């Protein structure tokens with residue numbers, strides 16, 4: 001009895017003690033965090049205070065870029081807010097974004113759960129010397145493969161893209177009059193352009209390898225999104241479901257890596273240093289050169305060569321596919337909403353290009369209506385609404401405020417493109433805003449769909465070429481309409497890293513070309 005009573009008392013005392021310790025611990029944590037918030041409040045840009053530990057997380061509603069835009073209305077064009085453990089600094093003034101992102105200080109990337117998974121490989125999520133060397137190398141070599149406004153290389157790239165455009169148009173022609181979703185058809189064609197440049201890989205429409213590849217990427221995006229909470233509240237990584245998600249991500253990444261590794265191995269077997277076929281060959285060339293010279297390879301900074309090449313291919317594929325596919329989908333969607341703008345583009349193409357061939361890059365200078373329509377799509381859809389997140393590489397000052405190293409710095413491109421002080425009636429789809437009094441296309445300095453500064457988009461030239469050739473050729477060959485009996489699809493997109501349109505269907509009616517007869521397929525652009 002005595003022993004039992006002693007045990008009960010002991011248990012009680014232990015519980016009391018644990019509760020007290022927990023209470024004291026939480027109180028100290030709250031006080032420390034409160035003091036930290038107070039100190040930050042005096043040196044950081046203005047913004048909502050939020051709650052200790054959670055910050056503004058409980059008050060988030062709707063899409064993050066819209067939430068930030070609302071905050072900028074209240075606090076100004078430079079704000080800070082805490083989302084859990086992460087300090088977020090949002091810039092929505094284009095001059096401020098431009099001035100900051102020109103500086104070395106803002107070329108870092110934040111340390112997050114996502115970047116940890118990538119272990120410093122690739123280009124998009126790297127920083128410092130590795131990123132700088134990688135970026136310079138890619139800039140130079142991609143230009144060599146035709147991402148250039150000038151010279152014979154440009155013609156090579158145009159011809160690569162046109163091969164895909166022509167196949168795309170043939171697939172569309174076979175589906176004329178049906179209610180179709182263009183998304184998977186765009187996906188194959190756009191992937192083929194970038195995969196050809198990167199590693200000489202092409203997929204056929206309905207290719208099972210490609211469907212698996214895309215499923216892995218889609219699933220990867222969803223799995224990463226489900227980790228979002230951990231990004232802000234790291235302690236959640238100890239929850240049981242988290243390790244299952246991490247394992248699934250690792251398994252998917254392994255499958256992707258295996259696909260890419262097979263391509264790397266194949267390239268090694270057939271490698272010829274006097275004939276570099278694609279970007280992958282240029283990496284193999286650098287490795288060979290460094291081995292022969294007995295020097296370390298500056299492109300890899302001691303990292304595993306194959307993993308780095310896999311991640312570079314993965315980075316460029318994911319940056320270059322979804323963005324262009326979504327932009328083209330937005331362009332078609334806006335044409336459904338504004339058929340009169342579609343007719344204006346078609347009339348211009350008929351006059352300048354004629355009905356006997358497809359548009360070429362050299363026509364672009366004479367197609368202001370077509371070009372301004374594409375620019376307006378890029379502005380109004382702002383498909384990368386928050387750019388990519390930057391981080392100061394050291395504690396730094398911006399507009400008199402102190403930003404700590406590793407704060408997440410977000411360029412709110414969506415807010416710049418929707419600023420009524422810069423654009424008249426920004427909510428209105430109005431391509432004419434890009435045409436000046438002389439009828440020429442002008443792009444104001446606050447038009448930033450590809451970002452600005454040292455980390456701005458590496459694929460802008462390719463993107464512009466693809467958007468023009470796919471969009472103009474589609475409208476040259478087809479009238480696009482909402483399928484009979486279906487309603488006009490919504491302009492509300494799905495926001496993630498990019499904003500993509502919700503699934504929608506179209507019906508295509510071929511516009512007769514001069515080479516057409518009843519059964520003819522679309523002929524290649526040069527064969528007239």
Ligand code: HEM
Nearest residue numbers: 124319320323324384387388450451455456457458459463
């Ligand atoms: C319509 C198409 C595209 C749009 C709107 C777009 C937009 C952007 C934006 C806004 C950024 C972030 C800039 C910043 O935050 O400072 C970016 C970065 C990047 N883009 Fe694009 N992009 C497009 C197509 C492409 C293509 C085709 C490629 C590949 C060839 C590409 C490769 C990259 C890379 C590698 C980065 C990261 C650069 C770095 O971290 O240094 N993008 N892009």
